[in-house]
Amino acid sequence: xxxxxxxxxxxxxxxxxxxxxxxxxxxxxxxxxxxxxxxxxxxxxxxxxxxxxxxxxxxxxxxxxxxxxxxxxxxxxxxxxxxxxxxxxxxxxxxxxxxxxxxxxxxxxxxxxxxxxxxxxxxxxxxxxxxxxxxxxxxxxxxxxxxxxxxxxxxxxxxxxxxxxxxxxxxxxxxxxxxxxxxxxxxxxxxxxxxxxxxxxxxxxxxxxxxxxxxxxxxxxxxxxxxxxxxxxxxxxxxxxxxxxxxxxxxxxxxxxxxxxxxxxxxxxxxxxxxxxxxxxxxxxxxxxxxxxxxxxxxxxxxxxxxxxxxxxxxxxxxxxxxxxxxxxxxxxxxxxxxxxxxxxxxxxxxxxxxxxxxxxxxxxxxxxxxxxxxxxxxxxxxxxxxxxxxxxxxxxxxxxxxxxxxxxxxxxxxxxxxxxxxxxxxxxxxxxxxxxxxxxxxxxxxxxxxxxxxxxxxxxxxxxxxxxxxxx
Amino acid sequence: xxxxxxxxxxxxxxxxxxxxxxxxxxxxxxxxxxxxxxxxxxxxxxxxxxxxxxxxxxxxxxxxxxxxxxxxxxxxxxxxxxxxxxxxxxxxxxxxxxxxxxxxxxxxxxxxxxxxxxxxxxxxxxxxxxxxxxxxxxxxxxxxxxxxxxxxxxxxxxxxxxxxxxxxxxxxxxxxxxxxxxxxxxxxxxxxxxxxxxxxxxxxxxxxxxxxxxxxxxxxxxxxxxxxxxxxxxxxxxxxxxxxxx
Amino acid sequence: xxxxxxxxxxxxxxxxxxxxxxxxxxxxxxxxxxxxxxxxxxxxxxxxxxxxxxxxxxxxxxxxxxxxxxxxxxxxxxxxxxxxxxxxxxxxxxxxxxxxxxxxxxxxxxxxxxxxxxxxxxxxxxxxxxxxxxxxxxxxxxxxxxxxxxxxxxxxxxxxxxxxxxxxxxxxxxxxxxxxxxxxxxxxxxxxxxxxxxxxxxxxxxxxxxxxxx
Ligand code: SF4
Numbered sequence: 001x002x003x004x005x006x007x008x009x010x011x012x013x014x015x016x017x018x019x020x021x022x023x024x025x026x027x028x029x030x031x032x033x034x035x036x037x038x039x040x041x042x043x044x045x046x047x048x049x050x051x052x053x054x055x056x057x058x059x060x061x062x063x064x065x066x067x068x069x070x071x072x073x074x075x076x077x078x079x080x081x082x083x084x085x086x087x088x089x090x091x092x093x094x095x096x097x098x099x100x101x102x103x104x105x106x107x108x109x110x111x112x113x114x115x116x117x118x119x120x121x122x123x124x125x126x127x128x129x130x131x132x133x134x135x136x137x138x139x140x141x142x143x144x145x146x147x148x149x150x151x152x153x154x155x156x157x158x159x160x161x162x163x164x165x166x167x168x169x170x171x172x173x174x175x176x177x178x179x180x181x182x183x184x185x186x187x188x189x190x191x192x193x194x195x196x197x198x199x200x201x202x203x204x205x206x207x208x209x210x211x212x213x214x215x216x217x218x219x220x221x222x223x224x225x226x227x228x229x230x231x232x233x234x235x236x237x238x239x240x241x242x243x244x245x246x247x248x249x250x251x252x253x254x255x256x257x258x259x260x261x262x263x264x265x266x267x268x269x270x271x272x273x274x275x276x277x278x279x280x281x282x283x284x285x286x287x288x289x290x291x292x293x294x295x296x297x298x299x300x301x302x303x304x305x306x307x308x309x310x311x312x313x314x315x316x317x318x319x320x321x322x323x324x325x326x327x328x329x330x331x332x333x334x335x336x337x338x339x340x341x342x343x344x345x346x347x348x349x350x351x352x353x354x355x356x357x358x359x360x361x362x363x364x365x366x367x368x369x370x371x372x373x374x375x376x377x378x379x380x381x382x383x384x385x386x387x388x389x390x391x392x393x394x395x396x397x398x399x400x401x402x403x404x405x406x407x408x409x410x411x412x413x414x415x416x417x418x419x420x421x422x423x424x425x426x427x428x429x430x431x432x433x434x435x436x437x438x439x440x441x442x443x444x445x446x447x448x449x450x451x452x453x454x455x456x457x458x459x460x461x462x463x464x465x466x467x468x469x470x471x472x473x
Numbered sequence: 474x475x476x477x478x479x480x481x482x483x484x485x486x487x488x489x490x491x492x493x494x495x496x497x498x499x500x501x502x503x504x505x506x507x508x509x510x511x512x513x514x515x516x517x518x519x520x521x522x523x524x525x526x527x528x529x530x531x532x533x534x535x536x537x538x539x540x541x542x543x544x545x546x547x548x549x550x551x552x553x554x555x556x557x558x559x560x561x562x563x564x565x566x567x568x569x570x571x572x573x574x575x576x577x578x579x580x581x582x583x584x585x586x587x588x589x590x591x592x593x594x595x596x597x598x599x600x601x602x603x604x605x606x607x608x609x610x611x612x613x614x615x616x617x618x619x620x621x622x623x624x625x626x627x628x629x630x631x632x633x634x635x636x637x638x639x640x641x642x643x644x645x646x647x648x649x650x651x652x653x654x655x656x657x658x659x660x661x662x663x664x665x666x667x668x669x670x671x672x673x674x675x676x677x678x679x680x681x682x683x684x685x686x687x688x689x690x691x692x693x694x695x696x697x698x699x700x701x702x703x704x705x706x707x708x709x710x711x712x713x714x715x716x717x718x719x
Numbered sequence: 720x721x722x723x724x725x726x727x728x729x730x731x732x733x734x735x736x737x738x739x740x741x742x743x744x745x746x747x748x749x750x751x752x753x754x755x756x757x758x759x760x761x762x763x764x765x766x767x768x769x770x771x772x773x774x775x776x777x778x779x780x781x782x783x784x785x786x787x788x789x790x791x792x793x794x795x796x797x798x799x800x801x802x803x804x805x806x807x808x809x810x811x812x813x814x815x816x817x818x819x820x821x822x823x824x825x826x827x828x829x830x831x832x833x834x835x836x837x838x839x840x841x842x843x844x845x846x847x848x849x850x851x852x853x854x855x856x857x858x859x860x861x862x863x864x865x866x867x868x869x870x871x872x873x874x875x876x877x878x879x880x881x882x883x884x885x886x887x888x889x890x891x892x893x894x895x896x897x898x899x900x901x902x903x904x905x906x907x908x909x910x911x912x913x914x915x916x917x918x919x920x921x922x923x924x925x926x927x928x929x930x931x932x933x
Contacts, residue, residue: 252883457494
C-alpha cells in the first residue's frame, strides 16, 4: 500500500474507532439535512432555483478574465486595493507585507476557508503576528490546535464538555461551565477586548460583485462585521472564482447558500463592503485590501469537465448529505476541504500523488449532487479523477495523474476485460463459476469482515431462460 | 419510448446472471405476463460499470461495446438493476464520447429503462395480492433515487399489494455502502455504512427487505447473514411475482 | 506583484470564450401587498428571536421612553435624525449619546458604556425577514453592532418582497455605499454542539419597531 493510502487508512480507522465523534456527526448531519429540507418544500421550485444559480455561476466562470478586470477596476475606483497571488505563499507574503507596512501586530480574523487553504495563521504567527480567530467555532479550533472538521461548522466534532474543558484550560480565571449560553457569553467577553484593540481584521469573501466592486460576507455571529469594521485595516482574501457579474446575481445565490448550508432562510448578517471609510464617515477601516488567490484555480478552469468545481459556493451541503462523511468526519480526509467537494478539490490542488486515494472513499451514491445548489455533478467528477489516478496517458493535466496505477490492479482489469468482452469466454466462465460454487472462498478481504460471501447461483440466468421459454436471441 | 411495447430486450446484468438468476427470471415473467414478448440476448454480459467506477475506462469501454452489440433492434431495453440502468443511461454517453459508435451508444442509452420504472410507466402493471399479510422494509438503490430519480416506482408497485405493509426505515435515503469497488477499497467505511443500514432496517421489525438493485441486496443480505439476523433480502421482481402468483 | 496578475490573466484568457448572459428569471415571486409583507416580515423575524412591535409612526419615542427604563436600559446611542428627534422628547431617565466622533476617539465608551443602539433602516425584506441598513455619516456601522441591544426603526411602506426585488426596485447597483447590511435577528451561533445561543459578538437583542402611517 502506498504511503498516502496507508496514512488515509489510519485516519479512517481512528475516526471509525471514535464512537463519540461518530454520534456527534450523525446527529449534527441529521439535523442539518432536516433543516435544509424544511427550507425547500417545493421540489420543482428548488430545481428552478438551482438551475438559475448554476447559470449565474457558469456565466461568471465563462467570462472570468473580463469580470475580474471589471471587478479590479471597480474596486480601485471605490478605493479598495487589489492584490494578486498565484499561490498560497504569495498570498501569505502579501498579507504579511500589508500588515507590516501598517505596523499591525495584532489581528482578528473572520471565518475563511481560503485562509485555511493557504495556512495563513501559521505563517503570520511565525512572523511574529498575533492572529486570533473570532468565529466561535474557529476560535475553539484554534484553542485546541486543531483544524476545522467541516467547512461551515468547524468545531462540529466537539462536544460541549470538550469545549468547556478547553475554555477552562485557557481561561482558568473564568468559571467552569458546560452551559452553552454561558460559554457563548464567555467567548463574547474574551473576544470583545480583542476586537477593540486589534490593529487589523482579516476576512474571507463569499461573493464579489464585478459591476459594483462589492465584497459580500455571510455570517451569523457578528464577528465578521467586527473584524471588518472596528480595526483600521481590513484585508480580505479569497479565490478568483468567487466573482459574479451583477449585484442582482447575489440574492439568488445567497438564498440557496444559507438554506443549503444550515437550513436558515438567511444568516443573521449579510455584509456588503464597497469602500473603505469615506470622508466624514465615523467608523470602518481606513484601508481595505483584497487579495485574490489563484492557487490552481486557473488550471482547473482549463478542463471542460473539472471546471464545474469552480461553481462551488462552499455551502457544505454536499458534506452534510455524504454517507461517508457522516461515518468518518472531516479530519479523516486529512485535507482542508472534506467530504465530496474536498474529494474533488484536494486531489486537484495537492496532486493525485499526494491525496488521490480520497477518491476511493466514495460509494458514488450521488446524494451530494442532488443537493448541490449550483448543480455540480460531484460523483461524475470523483469518478473522472479516479480515471485520472490510474491513467497511463497523461493528458488530463491534473497533478500526479497516473500515480495510483498499480500493475496488479491493471492486470486484473485487463483479465476482466478479456473475460467479459467475449461472449464465449464469459459463458464458459459463468458456467464454471456456478458449477464450482462450492469452491467460493468464504473470506474475501475486507468484504467478508462485515458480510458473508454470496455464492454464485447453481445455474446462471443465461441457462435458465431457455427452459423458462424465453426468446434467446 | 412507446408505452406498452410489443417486445423488449431484457438486460440481465452480470450480477443477476451469476448470483440472482431468479430475480432476472421473475422480472422477465412479470413483463411477459403483461403480454410483452421478452427477448434475452444470449451473448450479453456486463455493462462495464465495475471498471468504469474504478477508473479503468478503456477496459470498461470494450466490455460495454460488446454488451451494446447484443441489443441492436429499436426496442426498449429493460434492466432489473438501478445502477446498471444508470450506467447505460447516464454513463455510456460519457464513456463513448468521441468514439465512432458514440451515436449508437446514445441511442441505446435512450431506450434503456430500469425495471420498476418500466413496469409502472410503460406497462402500468396492475397487481393483485394473493399472499398472506406481511410486513416488509424497502431499500431503494441510490441509482434509482439520485441518478434515475425513479425511487417512487417501487413504492407505487408495492402500494397495490393490499396485504403488504411497508415499514419505513430511519434515514431511508442513505446509501447502504455498497458502491462496487468502494466496498473493496474502503472496506471499513463500507462496513460501517452497511452496519448502520442493517440496523435501520432491522429496527423496522420487518422480516424481509426488498430492493431494485442486486448490488444493494448482496451487500445488505451478506451483512444481515453475518450478523445472524433473520431478515431476508429479496429483489422486488421476485417479491412481486411471489405475491401475485399462487 | 504585477507578474502574478499577468500569469493569472494569461492562464484564464487562454481558456475563456466570453459568452452572453443567459440567466433564467426569478421564480419565487408572490406579489404580496403591504399587509402581507408586514405579516411575513414579522413572522420571519420573530422566528429568529427578534422582538417585533407595530406602532403608529409618531409613537416610537413614547415606546422607547416607556420600555427602556422598564428593562433596566438607560444608555442609549443614536445618530442623525433619530438622535435629533430623541433629543427633544426622550425621557430624563434615559442617557442619550450621540454618535458624532470618529470611533478612534471614543472606542472604549462605545464598547463599554452603551446599552442600546437605535438606528433607522433603509427598508426590509419580507421573504427572508431582514432589515436593510446603509452606512451613513450620521448612522455609522458600529451603531447597530457594538451595543448589546439594537432597536431598528422601520417604515412599513419600505418593505420589499424579497432581496432581489429590493435591489432591482432601488437600483442599488448605481450607488453602493461604503457598507450595506442585511440584519435578520440578533447575533447568534450554533458552534457549540449545534445548540443555538444568542448574542455571541453582536447585539444579544434585536428589537424592530415597524412604524405604520397613522
Ligand atoms: S460542491 Fe455544491 S454542495 Fe458542496 S459545498 Fe460546493 S456548492 Fe455546496
